[in-house]
Amino acid sequence: MILVYIDLQKGGASMEVGTGASKEVIKPTVTVSKKRNKTFFAKLKSQKVLLAMSLPFLVWLFIFKYVPLWGWTIAFQDFKPARSIMDQEWIGMEHFKFLFTDENFWRVLRNTVGMSSINLVLGFVTAIGLALLINEIRNLRFKKSVQTISYLPHFISWVVAASIVSYSLSLENGIINIVLVNLGIVDEPILWLGKEKWFWVINGLAEVWKNVGWNTIIYLAAITMIDPEQYEAADIDGASRLQRIRHITLPSLKPTIIILIIMNLGYVLESGFEAQYLLGNPMNLSYSENLDIYVLKYGMAMGNFSLATAAGIFKTVVSFIFLFSANHIAKKFDQPRLF
Amino acid sequence: MNKKPFFKATRHHSGVGDYLFDIFNYSFLTFLCIVMLYPFLNQLAVSLNEASDSLKGGIYLWPREFTWANYKHVFGEASIVNSFFISVLRTLIGTLTSVLGTAMVAYTISRKDFVLKKFVTIAFVLTMYFNGGLIPNYLLVRELNLLDSFWVYIIPGIIGVFNLIVIRSFIEGIPDSLFESAKIDGAGDFTIFLKIVLPLSLPVLATVSLFVAVFQWNSWFDVFLYNSSTPNLSTLQYELMKILQNSNASMSGKTAADAFANANASANMVSPTSIRATMTIVASLPIIMVYPFLQKYFVKGLTLGGVKG
Numbered sequence: 001m002i003l004v005y006i007d008l009q010k011g012g013a014s015m016e017v018g019t020g021a022s023k024e025v026i027k028p029t030v031t032v033s034k035k036r037n038k039t040f041f042a043k044l045k046s047q048k049v050l051l052a053m054s055l056p057f058l059v060w061l062f063i064f065k066y067v068p069l070w071g072w073t074i075a076f077q078d079f080k081p082a083r084s085i086m087d088q089e090w091i092g093m094e095h096f097k098f099l100f101t102d103e104n105f106w107r108v109l110r111n112t113v114g115m116s117s118i119n120l121v122l123g124f125v126t127a128i129g130l131a132l133l134i135n136e137i138r139n140l141r142f143k144k145s146v147q148t149i150s151y152l153p154h155f156i157s158w159v160v161a162a163s164i165v166s167y168s169l170s171l172e173n174g175i176i177n178i179v180l181v182n183l184g185i186v187d188e189p190i191l192w193l194g195k196e197k198w199f200w201v202i203n204g205l206a207e208v209w210k211n212v213g214w215n216t217i218i219y220l221a222a223i224t225m226i227d228p229e230q231y232e233a234a235d236i237d238g239a240s241r242l243q244r245i246r247h248i249t250l251p252s253l254k255p256t257i258i259i260l261i262i263m264n265l266g267y268v269l270e271s272g273f274e275a276q277y278l279l280g281n282p283m284n285l286s287y288s289e290n291l292d293i294y295v296l297k298y299g300m301a302m303g304n305f306s307l308a309t310a311a312g313i314f315k316t317v318v319s320f321i322f323l324f325s326a327n328h329i330a331k332k333f334d335q336p337r338l339f
Numbered sequence: 340m341n342k343k344p345f346f347k348a349t350r351h352h353s354g355v356g357d358y359l360f361d362i363f364n365y366s367f368l369t370f371l372c373i374v375m376l377y378p379f380l381n382q383l384a385v386s387l388n389e390a391s392d393s394l395k396g397g398i399y400l401w402p403r404e405f406t407w408a409n410y411k412h413v414f415g416e417a418s419i420v421n422s423f424f425i426s427v428l429r430t431l432i433g434t435l436t437s438v439l440g441t442a443m444v445a446y447t448i449s450r451k452d453f454v455l456k457k458f459v460t461i462a463f464v465l466t467m468y469f470n471g472g473l474i475p476n477y478l479l480v481r482e483l484n485l486l487d488s489f490w491v492y493i494i495p496g497i498i499g500v501f502n503l504i505v506i507r508s509f510i511e512g513i514p515d516s517l518f519e520s521a522k523i524d525g526a527g528d529f530t531i532f533l534k535i536v537l538p539l540s541l542p543v544l545a546t547v548s549l550f551v552a553v554f555q556w557n558s559w560f561d562v563f564l565y566n567s568s569t570p571n572l573s574t575l576q577y578e579l580m581k582i583l584q585n586s587n588a589s590m591s592g593k594t595a596a597d598a599f600a601n602a603n604a605s606a607n608m609v610s611p612t613s614i615r616a617t618m619t620i621v622a623s624l625p626i627i628m629v630y631p632f633l634q635k636y637f638v639k640g641l642t643l644g645g646v647k648g
Binding site: 040043044047049050051053054057058060061063064065066067068069070071072074130133134136137142145146147148149150151152153155156157158159160162163164166167168172173175193209213217218221240241242273274278279280281282292295296299300305308309312313315316320323 | 354356357360361365367375378396398440443444452453454455462463466468470471472474475476478479483495498527528553556557558559564577580582583584587612615622626627
């Protein structure tokens with residue numbers, strides 16, 4: 001998940017990447033003088049109600065978000081669940097060595113990168129396109145209905161979505177096959193989820209179906225920031241609808257689009273998990289399995305906790321590197337005007 | 340966000356091209372709405388159609404032989420009724436605790452003079468960029484004795500950082516004068532939170548409640564991971580997921596298993612297809628009935644606080 005702040009008052013062009021908070025710096029408490037320390041505690045004492053309100057959740061945060069990081073150590077151990085945590089045998093990088101020589105690992109890595117790339121490109125193109133089309137509707141009631149209906153699949157679970165997708169693609173009653181056969185595009189119904197090479201595309205289209213409406217929200221919000229005078233001027237000049245889209249709306253969306261693309265590049269190893277897991281079957285396994293499913297299989301099904309953790313660490317570290325480089329690039333782009 | 344149409348005053352078509360564009364645009368978006376809606380209407384029709392008749396195919400938008408039998412069958416199944424209650428329970432308790440807890444922390448980090456403001460904010464925000472991963476989280480839950488318990492649905496995810504920041508942004512927008520006059524009247528921070536912040540934040544709390552409730556209602560992976568050996572803690576989505584997995588697994592060997600199930604089905608008046616359609620409707624109907632009414636809030640909440648991309 002990515003956070004992008006848009007300051008609506010300033011207009012869509014100026015965006016703060018990351019979160020407001022991440023720009024703040026923790027003051028090193030070590031260098032604080034005794035006098036300031038005293039005022040710190042005096043202040044804290046006067047704010048004991050605020051402290052009491054946040055402390056339980058800080059403890060929660062530490063246990064559930066920071067303690068598991070310590071679990072990364074089991075990637076460097078020959079972890080035996082039956083033994084106590086202090087009693088494990090350290091074996092260094094063995095699991096990583098196995099990982100990088102495992103054929104399956106490279107296969108799931110290929111699937112992960114392949115599917116996340118397809119999702120990224122398809123996701124952007126369809127969301128921007130739909131936002132532009134929705135923005136051109138003048139009948140407000142129709143506009144609102146289109147928005148409401150297109151948000152629908154976002155709210156239902158992937159279990160329901162996967163059930164619907166696999167039903168729509170099924171041999172006998174699947175609407176896709178019925179339409180394709182009636183249009184004469186295919187001669188006979190195809191077992192789409194059994195065609196491994198098609199899986200990336202099916203997964204990408206399912207993702208679009210589920211989230212395209214939702215993803216238009218940010219673009220539609222940015223469009224409302226465009227100065228109406230620009231459109232009025234274009235109208236007076238006799239610009240057509242397509243010219244208006246091309247010369248006013250799209251250029252105004254450029255900063256939003258660029259920043260979202262840069263931020264999304266950090267998620268190249270996040271191709272999702274639920275869709276692949278729920279739509280996967282023995283026939284499309286070699287193209288549907290991704291890193292998350294690999295971790296789940298080695299970890300939970302085969303009980304090799306160490307190897308699964310190693311794969312998880314690989315994913316997090318690569319994502320972090322991508323996120324940092326993306327953030328770095330984003331900073332360079334973080335100027336009042338992006339084009 | 341679509342309150343003001345931009346060019347009402349100069350509303351005119353400048354050519355044939357614009358008419359063609361409009362025709363294309365309206366037809367395309369209508370088609371899109373059909374693509375979004377059809378699968379649900381189709382599942383609804385199948386769920387209301389007599390099971391053995393559905394197997395002949397040809398059910399599109401309307402049931403051919405109307406019946407409530409599929410729903411009666413689903414709600415006659417003790418395990419499914421139980422999973423329905425667990426789903427409702429985790430949605431109610433999960434949403435209530437999460438929204439209250441998140442709002443509470445959000446209030447503390449919205450106070451400019453709170454000495455731990457920066458520390459708490461950064462501690463939370465950092466966790467957006469990394470996590471321990473599947474196995475360490477599983478081991479933690481096991482160590483805490485939360486396996487095979489209802490609380491594993493509530494406690495590990497009680498605060499969502501994204502929601503925290505959305506609520507904080509909203510509270511920061513409440514005028515300071517309100518807090519100051521309350522303080523002069525002798526109200527403590529907790530009273531201010533209860534009597535001023537919560538009532539004034541209703542729009543953003545509605546948004547966050549929707550997000551959390553949808554998340555809770557739709558969850559199945561935590562059931563699968565932590566509670567799969569405790570059937571009475573199963574949820575509706577997990578039950579549907581098991582049905583889906585069965586039909587996926589039998590897809591390669593479509594013939595034998597399915598034919599048997601279907602032959603059995605006509606005798607029992609139910610079939611896997613009809614059960615799946617019925618469960619799909621039961622599992623998505625509550626959400627479908629709620630989200631359109633909150634649309635105003637969540638669009639606003641998303642565009643004000645921050646946007647997920």
